[in-house]
Amino acid sequence: MGSPIDFKYCAGWVNHASTPVGVKCPPDLVYLPPPPSPIEMLFVAWNPPGSSHFWNNSTDNLRKHLRWVLSQEPFVFKEPDFLGEFQNRGCYLVHAARCWADSAWPPVEVAQTCARALLGKDLQAMQPKTLCILGKIPLYAAREVIAGLPHPEAVSYQKGCCIAIGDMRVIITVLPHYYDRKYTLEALRQWWT
16 A cells, blocks of 8 residues: 555645635645555546545545446446445546635646645655546646646547656546546546556
8 A cells, every 4th residue: 555645745835925715725635545556547636626525425526427437348347335446456536736625626826836735746656657637727737747748728628638758648638527427438448448
């Protein structure tokens, strides 16, 4: 098992005059269990929709729709212990803007600042073989800590794309929800085999 992520460090707004309204820094959410080792696929989503999120709420929309995606061929993740199987297969999920505790999309600047403070440390600690960026806000965030990613306005998220950054494969696609999860599935089928 990997070591737990240290959420106590959050220097994102140290050099700013004030922390933006809606930002909780350091974030107080906890991801349990800790990440597996090695990480085959690290998913990066937007922000946790408050204290109830992917890791602690079985009815969370992201969890529900990602479970649907990964229950399809060729992945065939099974119920009822989705999170157990998710980790047993070397998967983990982090939020690009953990410090934004609102269910609305975080402002791009908040996602970028959170990424510099936390997402970069996640990537360094976890060293995933494949990184799956789920949407525009996570891509804005990831560009802050990974050189060579395309500009978020230049990506067709429904078609998705895959690029190599060093030894890591990066899949960029849409966040799975009821209408778009088929596109997430097709991107993962095409590039994560």
